[in-house]
Every structure is written in structure tokens, then in C-alpha cells.
Amino acid sequence: MSSHIETQCIHGNNDFSYNDPTRAVSFPIFQTATFGHIGLGKSSGFDYTREKNPTRQHLEETVSVLEGAVDTVAFSSGMAAISAVFELFSPGNHIICSDDLYGGVIRLFDKVACKNGMTVDFVNTADLSAAEKLIRPETRALYIETPSNPMMHVTDIRAAAALAHAHGMMLIADNTFLSPYFQNPLALGADIVVHSGSKFIAGHNDAIAGFACSAHQEIADRIRLLAKTTGGTLSPFDSWLVLRGLKTLPIRMERQQENALKVANWLRSNPKVDKVYYIGLPDFPGYDVNASQARGTGSMISFSTKDVETAHKTLQTVKMITFAESLGGTESLITYPMMQTHPDVPKERREALGITDKLLRLSVGLEAADDIIADLAQAME
Numbered sequence: 110m111s112s113h114i115e116t117q118c119i120h121g122n123n124d125f126s127y128n129d130p131t132r133a134v135s136f137p138i139f140q141t142a143t144f145g146h147i148g149l150g151k152s153s154g155f156d157y158t159r160e161k162n163p164t165r166q167h168l169e170e171t172v173s174v175l176e177g178a179v180d181t182v183a184f185s186s187g188m189a190a191i192s193a194v195f196e197l198f199s200p201g202n203h204i205i206c207s208d209d210l211y212g213g214v215i216r217l218f219d220k221v222a223c224k225n226g227m228t229v230d231f232v233n234t235a236d237l238s239a240a241e242k243l244i245r246p247e248t249r250a251l252y253i254e255t256p257s258n259p260m261m262h263v264t265d266i267r268a269a270a271a272l273a274h275a276h277g278m279m280l281i282a283d284n285t286f287l288s289p290y291f292q293n294p295l296a297l298g299a300d301i302v303v304h305s306g307s308k309f310i311a312g313h314n315d316a317i318a319g320f321a322c323s324a325h326q327e328i329a330d331r332i333r334l335l336a337k338t339t340g341g342t343l344s345p346f347d348s349w350l351v352l353r354g355l356k357t358l359p360i361r362m363e364r365q366q367e368n369a370l371k372v373a374n375w376l377r378s379n380p381k382v383d384k385v386y387y388i389g390l391p392d393f394p395g396y397d398v399n400a401s402q403a404r405g406t407g408s409m410i411s412f413s414t415k416d417v418e419t420a421h422k423t424l425q426t427v428k429m430i431t432f433a434e435s436l437g438g439t440e441s442l443i444t445y446p447m448m449q450t451h452p453d454v455p456k457e458r459r460e461a462l463g464i465t466d467k468l469l470r471l472s473v474g475l476e477a478a479d480d481i482i483a484d485l486a487q488a489m490e
């Protein structure tokens with residue numbers, strides 16, 4: 110019924126499978142492990158929380174509406190969601206993957222998927238012709254992040270989907286950086302969207318969660334079976350925290366983006382800064398492709414300083430901004446990708462990507478833009 114995303118973030122699909130007799134406005138937390146059977150061979154629809162729980166289900170239905178998915182499973186972390194998606198593949202399968210992406214996913218491929226007999230090739234998917242050259246008969250999926258982490262490469266989602274489908278492959282897109290408020294990869298042809306719900310979706314740096322959203326029922330059924338069997342589903346309380354965070358996703362995304370543009374422009378004018386990587390800057394490579402497929406540019410900025418000392422000093426002397434991993438929350442965070450998100454990526458691969466000892470990544474929060482800039486100014490001075 111509700112057609113606008115602002116309304117959907119607050120009311121979900123308005124088709125609650127559980128009708129609370131008290132008409133609680135905030136969806137209740139069903140903090141229960143199990144549910145009584147209503148009769149022999151009869152179920153209330155809920156039997157055991159690992160498999161299904163009303164609070165989690167309400168969250169999953171809400172995220173499905175936001176992403177235009179036939180089904181969404183909420184996991185205990187983004188990595189749990191991505192790991193479950195990789196269980197869809199079999200030994201011998203080959204996957205082509207963006208070369209610049211969340212470090213934990215690179216670790217999953219290098220340490221776990223390979224052990225399970227899969228092979229992975231990494232390539233900059235902003236250049237799909239390079240990806241195409243790597244396709245083999247056993248290639249089953251193209252896995253992308255757009256914009257990518259931390260170098261902000263933008264991949265053309267429609268073209269990536271067309272390429273994947275022409276070769277009988279799936280397109281899997283990590284939509285963490287823009288969130289469903291700004292981008293919907295399923296509508297552009299992706300088959301699966303994964304999210305770290307710990308970032309913009311929950312949005313308050315207080316919960317860890319993940320999502321796998323499917324465009325097709327067949328994939329959705331397989332992911333549900335994997336989730337209930339391997340058990341990485343989201344707890345009722347964390348489901349509630351994410352539901353609470355989601356209500357303000359649109360206004361948070363808008364304001365954080367506004368702040369990010371101000372911060373990116375300030376960084377650009379700073380003589381100690383070498384390069385600013387922000388897809389909201391009109392001359393940044395990928396700006397046009399992003400504009401053709403997304404409704405916004407988000408609030409993730411990477412930048413390199415002219416010397417290592419400035420990078421180290423900035424991390425150690427920021428006051429209001431926290432030197433911490435993670436992103437997407439109300440609090441601005443600054444990280445050192447080389448040491449924090451990408452330490453398990455081999456040095457040569459890291460440096461070829463541009464993840465050097467001078468590169469910092471900033472998640473611009475909801476504080477006043479002037480205060481964020483003032484803090485960076487005093488730290489970089």
C-alpha cells in the first residue's frame with residue numbers, strides 16, 4: 110500500500126503477519142526461543158526462532174520492500190549473509206569479483222571459499238570488458254560492490270547484470286555503501302543483494318546485522334534453507350534495533366550525504382591532501398555511471414594525504430571523530446584501510462589498488478558539517 114520509501118522504512122509493507130492484539134506502535138520484540146504448537150501437526154507459523162521469529166520476519170519483510178526483493182533473510186552479520194550466499198556454490202565453481210572490496214569478503218574468498226574448492230578471480234569491475242575476459246565455462250557469479258570499498262570504483266550494474274546473464278551467471282551486489290535508500294541493484298538486474306546491516310541500515314553504530322535479498326524465489330528458497338540450517342540468523346532484539354534504525358534511514362542518508370559533500374570539498378582545498386575519492390564530486394570517475402543507476406552518492410569518502418606523517422597524525426589527533434572501524438552510523442568515523450579493513454589482503458594487491466599508508470577512509474556522520482571539518486582541520490594542521 111505505502112509507495113514511498115520514507116513510509117516503507119517506518120511501516121514496512123503494512124502487511125504484518127503477526128497482528129498484535131495490543132496494537133503496539135513499535136513492533137514487539139519476541140524474545141523467545143520457541144513457540145508452542147497449537148495442535149498435532151499444527152503450527153502458529155512460528156516454531157523455533159533460529160528458523161523464524163516475528164520480529165525478524167517484520168524486519169525481513171521491510172527490507173524486502175525497500176530492495177524490491179521476493180524474500181530477504183536477516184543474518185547475525187553482513188559476513189554471515191555473504192557466507193550463506195557463497196554456500197550456494199559448489200566445488201569447482203568459479204567466481205569473478207570486484208578487486209576492491211570489503212576486506213572480510215576477500216578473506217572469505219581466500220581462506221574459506223578456496224578451501225571449499227571454489228576459485229575466485231579479482232578484477233576492477235568498473236571495466237566490465239576486463240571481467241568478461243575472465244569468464245570460463247565454470248564461472249557461476251559476478252560479485253560486485255559499487256561504490257567499492259575503499260577506492261570508490263563504480264560498476265555499471267545494468268551492464269554487469271547483462272554480462273552475467275549472457276553467460277548463465279548470477280550477479281551478486283553488495284549494496285552496503287549506498288543502502289536501499291539510494292540504490293536498488295535488484296531493479297537493475299542483480300539476482301542477489303547483500304548488505305552489512307551494521308552500517309547505514311541500522312545506522313547508529315550499535316548493532317551487527319546482515320541481509321541477503323533475492324530477486325527470484327528459487328534462490329530465496331535455497332538461502333532460507335541455508336540460513337535455518339547453518340543458523341546465522343539475526344536475534345529478535347537485534348532485529349528490533351535494526352527496525353528502529355531503519356525508520357530514519359532516509360533523513361540520515363540525505364543529511365550525511367549533504368555533510369559528505371561539504372567535507373569532500375573542504376578536503377580538496379586542503380594543501381595536505383593529495384587526492385579525494387568521493388563519488389559525489391562531479392569530476393570523479395564513476396560519477397556519471399553512479400548518477401545513471403543510483404539516487405545519491407552517500408557519505409563515504411576516502412582521501413590520501415601528501416605524506417604518511419599527516420595520515421598518522423590525523424588518525425591520532427581527531428577528537429570528535431572516532432578512529433574506528435565501521436561506517437554508516439550517526440557518529441563520524443575515520444579508519445586506516447591498510448591496517449584495519451584490509452590487513453589480510455596481500456601487500457602487492459593492496460598497493461596496486463591504491464590502499465597505501467597515506468590512504469584514510471572517512472564515514473561522514475550526522476554531526477554538524479562545520480564541526481566535522483573543524484575536527485579534521487585541527488588534526489591535520
Ligand SMILES: *Cc1c(COP(=O)(O)O)cnc(C)c1O
Pocket residue numbers: 186187188189211213254258283285286304305306307308317318319
Ligand atoms: C562491513 C561490511 C561488510 C561486512 O559486514 P558485517 O556486518 O561487519 O559482518 C560487508 N560489506 C561491506 C561493504 C561492509 O562495509
